[in-house]
Amino acid sequence: xxxxxxxxxxxxxxSHRYYREEWSEEENTRVFGLCALPNGHGHNYTLEVxxxxxxxxxxxxxxxxxxxxxxxxxxxINFDHKHLxxxxxxxxxxxxTTENLxxxxxxxxxxALAARPGIPDGWRLARIRLHxxxxxxxxxxxxxx
Amino acid sequence: xxxxxxxxxxxxxxSHRYYREEWSEEENTRVFGLCALPNGHGHNYTLEVxxxxxxxxxxxxxxxxxxxxxxxxxxxINFDHKHLxxxxxxxxxxxxTTENLxxxxxxxxxxALAARPGIPDGWRLARIRLHxxxxxxxxxxxxxx
Amino acid sequence: xxxxxxxxxxxxxxSHRYYREEWSEEENTRVFGLCALPNGHGHNYTLEVxxxxxxxxxxxxxxxxxxxxxxxxxxxINFDHKHLxxxxxxxxxxxxTTENLxxxxxxxxxxALAARPGIPDGWRLARIRLHxxxxxxxxxxxxxx
Amino acid sequence: xxxxxxxxxxxxxxSHRYYREEWSEEENTRVFGLCALPNGHGHNYTLEVxxxxxxxxxxxxxxxxxxxxxxxxxxxINFDHKHLxxxxxxxxxxxxTTENLxxxxxxxxxxALAARPGIPDGWRLARIRLHxxxxxxxxxxxxxx
Amino acid sequence: xxxxxxxxxxxxxxSHRYYREEWSEEENTRVFGLCALPNGHGHNYTLEVxxxxxxxxxxxxxxxxxxxxxxxxxxxINFDHKHLxxxxxxxxxxxxTTENLxxxxxxxxxxALAARPGIPDGWRLARIRLHxxxxxxxxxxxxxx
Amino acid sequence: xxxxxxxxxxxxxxSHRYYREEWSEEENTRVFGLCALPNGHGHNYTLEVxxxxxxxxxxxxxxxxxxxxxxxxxxxINFDHKHLxxxxxxxxxxxxTTENLxxxxxxxxxxALAARPGIPDGWRLARIRLHxxxxxxxxxxxxxx
Numbered sequence: 001x002x003x004x005x006x007x008x009x010x011x012x013x014x015s016h017r018y019y020r021e022e023w024s025e026e027e028n029t030r031v032f033g034l035c036a037l038p039n040g041h042g043h044n045y046t047l048e049v050x051x052x053x054x055x056x057x058x059x060x061x062x063x064x065x066x067x068x069x070x071x072x073x074x075x076x077i078n079f080d081h082k083h084l085x086x087x088x089x090x091x092x093x094x095x096x097t098t099e100n101l102x103x104x105x106x107x108x109x110x111x112a113l114a115a116r117p118g119i120p121d122g123w124r125l126a127r128i129r130l131h132x133x134x135x136x137x138x139x140x141x142x143x144x145x
Numbered sequence: 146x147x148x149x150x151x152x153x154x155x156x157x158x159x160s161h162r163y164y165r166e167e168w169s170e171e172e173n174t175r176v177f178g179l180c181a182l183p184n185g186h187g188h189n190y191t192l193e194v195x196x197x198x199x200x201x202x203x204x205x206x207x208x209x210x211x212x213x214x215x216x217x218x219x220x221x222i223n224f225d226h227k228h229l230x231x232x233x234x235x236x237x238x239x240x241x242t243t244e245n246l247x248x249x250x251x252x253x254x255x256x257a258l259a260a261r262p263g264i265p266d267g268w269r270l271a272r273i274r275l276h277x278x279x280x281x282x283x284x285x286x287x288x289x290x
Numbered sequence: 291x292x293x294x295x296x297x298x299x300x301x302x303x304x305s306h307r308y309y310r311e312e313w314s315e316e317e318n319t320r321v322f323g324l325c326a327l328p329n330g331h332g333h334n335y336t337l338e339v340x341x342x343x344x345x346x347x348x349x350x351x352x353x354x355x356x357x358x359x360x361x362x363x364x365x366x367i368n369f370d371h372k373h374l375x376x377x378x379x380x381x382x383x384x385x386x387t388t389e390n391l392x393x394x395x396x397x398x399x400x401x402a403l404a405a406r407p408g409i410p411d412g413w414r415l416a417r418i419r420l421h422x423x424x425x426x427x428x429x430x431x432x433x434x435x
Numbered sequence: 436x437x438x439x440x441x442x443x444x445x446x447x448x449x450s451h452r453y454y455r456e457e458w459s460e461e462e463n464t465r466v467f468g469l470c471a472l473p474n475g476h477g478h479n480y481t482l483e484v485x486x487x488x489x490x491x492x493x494x495x496x497x498x499x500x501x502x503x504x505x506x507x508x509x510x511x512i513n514f515d516h517k518h519l520x521x522x523x524x525x526x527x528x529x530x531x532t533t534e535n536l537x538x539x540x541x542x543x544x545x546x547a548l549a550a551r552p553g554i555p556d557g558w559r560l561a562r563i564r565l566h567x568x569x570x571x572x573x574x575x576x577x578x579x580x
Numbered sequence: 581x582x583x584x585x586x587x588x589x590x591x592x593x594x595s596h597r598y599y600r601e602e603w604s605e606e607e608n609t610r611v612f613g614l615c616a617l618p619n620g621h622g623h624n625y626t627l628e629v630x631x632x633x634x635x636x637x638x639x640x641x642x643x644x645x646x647x648x649x650x651x652x653x654x655x656x657i658n659f660d661h662k663h664l665x666x667x668x669x670x671x672x673x674x675x676x677t678t679e680n681l682x683x684x685x686x687x688x689x690x691x692a693l694a695a696r697p698g699i700p701d702g703w704r705l706a707r708i709r710l711h712x713x714x715x716x717x718x719x720x721x722x723x724x725x
Numbered sequence: 726x727x728x729x730x731x732x733x734x735x736x737x738x739x740s741h742r743y744y745r746e747e748w749s750e751e752e753n754t755r756v757f758g759l760c761a762l763p764n765g766h767g768h769n770y771t772l773e774v775x776x777x778x779x780x781x782x783x784x785x786x787x788x789x790x791x792x793x794x795x796x797x798x799x800x801x802i803n804f805d806h807k808h809l810x811x812x813x814x815x816x817x818x819x820x821x822t823t824e825n826l827x828x829x830x831x832x833x834x835x836x837a838l839a840a841r842p843g844i845p846d847g848w849r850l851a852r853i854r855l856h857x858x859x860x861x862x863x864x865x866x867x868x869x870x
Binding site: 587630635637641644645646 | 864
C-alpha cells in the first residue's frame with residue numbers, strides 16, 4: 001500500500017502578548033509593534049494536524065479520526081479561550097509567536113497521540129500547520145530524525 | 146438612478162472577557178462558560194460596513210472607497226490589537242458580546258463618516274455585519290427612523 | 291435597545307435523490323438530470339440559523355448560543371450522515387431540494403427552540419440559510435405573520 | 436407554499452479602467468487613484484443571482500437551475516475574459532464600478548431569463564450580489580415597483 | 581527553466597458508506613460510527629490535481645489547462661452524483677475512505693492524462709489533494725519511483 | 726531550535742493577455758483560447774510568500790513580518806492595478822502565465838529581501854504560491870542549489 005497523508009482542521013481562540021521583560025518599552029515596541037500592548041489581543045487560530053501512513057487494508061484509514069480528534073481535542077482544551085502567556089506554562093521564556101506556538105502544539109499533539117491507548121501502528125505525525133489569521137500561517141515538520 | 150448597497154470588509158484582532166462583577170463566579174460560568182475565564186481570550190474579527198445610495202452619475206460610486214476606508218480605519222485603530230474590556234471605554238457596563246460590539250461599531254462608524262470632510266451627500270449607513278468567527282456573526286441595521 | 295440579528299453556522303452531511311415515482315424515467319431525467327440517478331449522491335450542507343431581538347442588557351445576548359446550539363444540534367442529529375429520502379419522514383411526497391429542505395429545517399429548528407426550557411423571551415427565528423454547495427444556497431424567512 | 440429565495444454563484448474575470456475623458460489627468464487620479472492608470476487592471480468577479488418564489492409542489496424548485504445557469508451563462512459570455520470598457524457597450528459614458536456593473540448585470544440577467552423559453556411562472560429576480568474582490572461587493576435589488 | 585507545480589481544483593458530489601460485510605454490526609459501528617449507517621450519506625468533494633514540470637518557453641505552461649481539465653473531467657464524470665460503493669467498481673473490497681478515494685483518483689487521473697493525445701512531454705503528475713469536507717483532506721504523491 | 730516555515734498572503738489585481746506576435750491569430754486562439762483576446766482580462770491574484778528558518782530565541786520569529794511585508798509590498802507596487810504585458814518589463818518575450826509570473830515574483834521578492842537592511846540572518850525564501858483564481862495556483866521553490 002502507498003503512503004498517504006490525512007489532515008484535519010481544528011479551531012480555537014486565544015489571546016497573547018509579545019513582550020520581553022528584560023527589554024525596554026521602546027525596544028519591545030520597536031520589535032513587536034502593537035503586539036507589545038499591555039493587555040494583549042487575540043486570534044481565532046486554526047490548527048491543521050497531518051498524519052502519514054499506509055491506509056489499513058481493512059478500514060481504509062491511516063488513523064481513525066475518532067482517535068485523532070480525541071487526542072487533539074485533549075490538547076486544545078488547554079489553549080482554547082485561554083491567554084497563552086498567563087494560562088499556559090509554555091511562554092514564560094518564549095514569545096507566543098505563531099512559530100513558537102506551532103512547535104509547542106507539535107510536541108503536545110505528538111505526546112497525546114502516543115499516550116492514547118489502542119491506536120494501531122503504522123502512522124507518524126507529519127506536519128502541523130497553524131493559522132493565526134487567514135493571511136498568516138506556520139508549518140512545522142518536526143525535528144529531522 | 147436606482148439604489149445599490151456597497152459593502153467593504155475590514156479585519157481586526159482583539160481580546161475580551163464576559164464577566165459581571167455583581168454576579169457570583171458560578172453565575173458567570175453558568176451564563177458565559179469559557180468566556181468568563183479571568184485572563185480573556187481573543188478573535189480575528191471581520192467587520193463588513195454597508196452603505197446604500199444612488200451611484201453618482203459621474204463617478205459611478207455610492208461613496209468613494211477612500212473615504213469609507215479612511216473613516217473605518219480611524220475607528221478600528223481603537224479596537225485592533227486591544228483588549229475590549231480594558232482598552233476601550235464601551236464595556237464597563239456592557240458585556241463585549243458580538244451583539245454589543247456590533248452596535249458600538251455602528252455608532253463609531255456613523256460618527257466617523259459624518260465627521261469626515263468632503264464626502265458628497267446621497268449615501269446612508271445601511272448595515273454592519275460583524276463576524277467573531279467564521280461560524281458566528283451579527284447584523285445590525287441601526288435604529289428605525 | 292435596538293434589534294440585532296445573530297447567526298450561527300452548522301455543518302452536516304447527507305445524501306439524497308430527486309425522483310417522482312409517478313413520472314417516467316425520461317421525465318425524471320429531463321427535469322432532475324443527474325440528481326435522478328438511482329443510488330443518490332450527497333453534499334456537505336451548511337445551515338445558518340439567524341435569530342433577531344434586542345440584546346439582554348445584563349448578558350449582551352439576543353439568545354445564549356448554548357441554547358441555540360443545543361436546539362439546532364438536536365435537529366441536525368436526524369439529518370447528519372443520513373439519506374434524506376430514506377432516513378427522514380419529510381420527503382416521501384416532497385423532493386429533497388435545497389428549497390424544500392430549508393423550509394423543513396425552519397419548522398424543526400423553530401419547534402426545537404420553542405420546546406427548549408429556560409430560554410428567556412425576546413427573540414424570534416428570523417432566517418434560515420442553507421448551503422448545498424459553496425455555489426448554491428437558499429434563504430427562508432418563515433411565513434408572513 | 437411559502438416563498439423562498441435561491442441563489443447561485445457564477446465566476447468571471449474581466450479588466451477595466453476608471454477614467455473620464457472630460458476630466459484632467461489630475462482629477463482622474465484624485466478621484467479614481469490607481470484605477471485611472473491607462474492600461475487597466477482586472478478582477479475575478481463573483482456574481483450571485485437570487486430568484487424568489489414558491490417552490491413548485493411537484494419539483495420542489497423555485498426555478499430549475501438548468502434554466503438559471505443557462506440564462507446567466509449566456510450573459511456572462513459577453514463579460515468573461517473581456518475588457519469592460521473596450522469590449523462591452525455599457526461603459527462608454529458610465530464608469531465600470533462595481534455599482535454600475537451590478538445594475539448592468541441585473542438588466543442583462545433579467546432580460547435573459549425573460550427571453551428563455553419554457554420557464555414556468557412563479558419566480559422573480561430578487562437580488563444581484565457582485566463581488567469585485569473578497570473584501571468588496573455590491574448588492575442590487577432592482578428598481579422599486 | 582526551473583520546475584514549477586501547477587494545481588487546479590475540481591468539485592464533485594458523491595455519497596458513500598463505510599461497512600465490511602464480514603464484520604458484525606457492532607464492529608462496523610465501533611470502527612466506522614455514523615458512516616456505517618445503511619443508506620449512506622454524502623459530501624461535496626474537492627479534488628486538487630497538481631502537475632510539475634518546466635514551463636514551455638513558447639507557451640509559459642507546464643501543461644495546457646484545457647488538457648488537464650479535459651482529462652480530469654473525463655474521470656470525474658464517473659464519480660459525480662454517484663454512490664461510490666454502488667456506482668463505481670473500486671470499492672467492493674476497499675472502504676471508500678478519503679484515503680482510498682485519493683489513491684483511486686490518482687490512478688484514474690494518471691491514466692486519463694497518459695491517454696489524452698497531443699499533450700507535449702515535460703510534465704509529471706505530482707500530487708492529488710482530496711477534500712471530503714472543509715476540515716478534512718488527504719494528500720497522495722504516488723508510489724516512490 | 727527546529728526549522729519552521731512562515732507564510733504570509735498578499736493580494737493584488739492585474740490584467741494580462743496571452744499572445745505570441747510571431748504566431749497566427751488561429752494558433753494563438755488554439756493554444757490560449759479566450760486569453761488571446763486583444764484587450765486582455767484580469768484577476769485578483771493572491772501571493773503567498775514562505776520563509777524558512779529557526780525562530781530567533783529572543784523574538785520567536787523566523788523573520789519579522791514588518792520586514793517581510795515591507796519587502797513584498799515594495800515588489801507588488803509594480804504589479805498591482807497594472808497590465809502585466811504593458812506595464813511591467815518581464816513579459817515582452819514570456820507569456821504572463823501563472824507559472825511565469827510565479828518565477829518572476831520569486832526573483833523580485835528574493836532581491837527585495839536581500840536588499841532590505843537590517844534583517845538578521847538565519848532565514849531563506851522557501852516557497853512562492855501564486856493563486857490566479859480560487860481554483861488555480863502555482864508553487865515555485867526556487868532553483869535547486
